[in-house]
Amino acid sequence: MSGKQPSFLIINVSRIGDTLLVTPAIRAVARAYPGADITFAGHPKRCEVVRHLPFISSVRGITKNWAWLLGHRRRQRFEYAIVYGFDLALVKYALRVAKRVVAFRQKDAALNQKLYRAVEPPPFQSMHSAHVPLLLTQALGIEPDGDHLAYQVTEPERAWALSFLQQQVPAHKRPLIGLQVASFPTKAYRDWPVRHFAALCDRILCAYPQAHFVLLGGKEESAKIRELRAHLEDHATVVAGKLSLRQTAALMQGLGLYVGVDTGPTHLAGAIGVPMVALYHCYSPGRLLAPLGRNRLEVVEHPALDGGGTMLSEMTEITVERVWQAVQALLKST
Numbered sequence: 001m002s003g004k005q006p007s008f009l010i011i012n013v014s015r016i017g018d019t020l021l022v023t024p025a026i027r028a029v030a031r032a033y034p035g036a037d038i039t040f041a042g043h044p045k046r047c048e049v050v051r052h053l054p055f056i057s058s059v060r061g062i063t064k065n066w067a068w069l070l071g072h073r074r075r076q077r078f079e080y081a082i083v084y085g086f087d088l089a090l091v092k093y094a095l096r097v098a099k100r101v102v103a104f105r106q107k108d109a110a111l112n113q114k115l116y117r118a119v120e121p122p123p124f125q126s127m128h129s130a131h132v133p134l135l136l137t138q139a140l141g142i143e144p145d146g147d148h149l150a151y152q153v154t155e156p157e158r159a160w161a162l163s164f165l166q167q168q169v170p171a172h173k174r175p176l177i178g179l180q181v182a183s184f185p186t187k188a189y190r191d192w193p194v195r196h197f198a199a200l201c202d203r204i205l206c207a208y209p210q211a212h213f214v215l216l217g218g219k220e221e222s223a224k225i226r227e228l229r230a231h232l233e234d235h236a237t238v239v240a241g242k243l244s245l246r247q248t249a250a251l252m253q254g255l256g257l258y259v260g261v262d263t264g265p266t267h268l269a270g271a272i273g274v275p276m277v278a279l280y281h282c283y284s285p286g287r288l289l290a291p292l293g294r295n296r297l298e299v300v301e302h303p304a305l306d307g308g309g310t311m312l313s314e315m316t317e318i319t320v321e322r323v324w325q326a327v328q329a330l331l332k333s334t
Contacts (some may be wrong), residue, residue: 006035006079009098011090012133013043013064015184016245016264020049020271022084023150025133029082030055032144039078048245049268052152066146071096078258080116080134086325102136104289128288148293149271153250161250168237173212176333178252178269180260182221190262190281192315192323194224198231199320200259204327205235214255215240216248216265257330259323261315262289270294277326280317282309296333298326 012022019042031040037057040050044061051059062070064087071093081098083091085108095100099114099186112118117139122132130147138144153161165304169176181197183190204211213232215239216224225240239251249268252258257275258269262284269276270291280286290299300323304313 004087005033007037007038007039007077008033009041009078009081009094010084011041011062011081011094012084013062013087013090014046014085016046016049017267018084018129019043019046020149020151020264020267021129022133023050023053024130024144024147025082025111025137026050026053027055027150028137028142028145029132032142046245049151049249051246052154053150054152055150062090062093067093080140082140082244084133084136093119095107102139104136121294125285125288128155128292131294138238146293149267149291151249151271153253153272157246158249158253160247161254164247164251165254169212169214172297173210173241175208175211175256176214176254177253178214178216178258178260178274179228180258180263180265182217183261183263185220187263187284188309189313189316190279191224192261192279192285192318194227196316196318196320196323197259200323200327201228201232201235203320203324207328208331211235212237215251216260217241257327259327260288267291275330277323278329279315279323281315282312282313283311294313296330298329300326 004117039058041060041062042057047059049062050056067089076097076099078098080102081094083094083103091103091106091111095114097238100119104121105112105118118136119139123186134144181194201213209225213236215236216236219241225238229236229238252269252274253272255274256276260266261279266278273294275296277298278290279300282304285305286299291297300318302309303317
């Protein structure tokens with residue numbers, strides 16, 4: 001690639017965590033081509049996580065279900081498109097709107113022939129999840145610009161979060177600790193039991209009587225949230241299912257500590273840089289998923305990580321004592 005700065009279309013239709021995982025690759029493109037026009041196309045309900053990043057020019061929503069309708073009457077206006085995932089409709093859309101398309105090798109051999117670069121996907125769990133997206137940018141000769149995830153809280157969002165916390169939580173209630181008690185339903189094997197969270201909170205309150213807990217998440221984990229809220233009584237504020245994605249992120253930036261299982265908000269906490277304790281199942285280990293390039297992070301791996309654990313291994317095997325040690329390490333350092 002030479003001459004004037006090329007334009008890029010980055011397509012990644014996925015959940016919150018997987019959307020954030022491509023931000024190091026996008027940042028690498030921006031560093032290699034300062035001032036280049038970079039458009040990000042993602043899931044309409046998830047692409048908000050990359051909005052306001054200084055190295056992305058514009059953000060738009062797209063799905064594989066209606067991508068086939070798009071781009072038929074417009075000239076190829078992007079120099080390059082980088083497509084993550086294996087949805088043929090998205091790759092075909094990219095081929096209609098970009099001169100050169102880079103993607104992982106698809107199952108359709110004829111489609112692969114049309115790609116500018118068809119990159120072999122790495123074997124399952126052979127490398128960190130933040131490094132996988134970089135394979136496509138490296139196929140264009142673009143070197144990485146760090147592997148930490150990126151998220152930008154705006155000043156109005158920061159002001160809103162400060163006001164919200166002042167209204168909801170008395171100023172003397174500190175440290176303020178966010179809890180993400182569940183992953184999404186199809187990954188429920190990653191969930192740490194609510195009774196373990198309750199026991200952990202009891203230990204925290206014993207050592208820090210003025211601590212206050214913010215219960216994060218969505219409507220899917222409402223039953224677990226109600227159970228934990230009943231245990232904590234006035235030591236907790238529930239925001240699960242009540243805030244937008246960006247409001248949740250702004251609120252998280254004001255936390256003194258985040259404790260959560262492996263799911264989207266945990267990736268978000270890592271991108272923001274809040275002090276955090278993250279719990280990982282042996283089938284989805286932290287060594288492949290935990291935030292990179294961040295300080296004030298304690299990764300709690302499942303004890304069966306290197307001992308024959310499977311998807312059926314239960315998160316109850318992570319003890320309250322182990323997580324409490326991680327929490328203490330961070331609270332004592334702040």
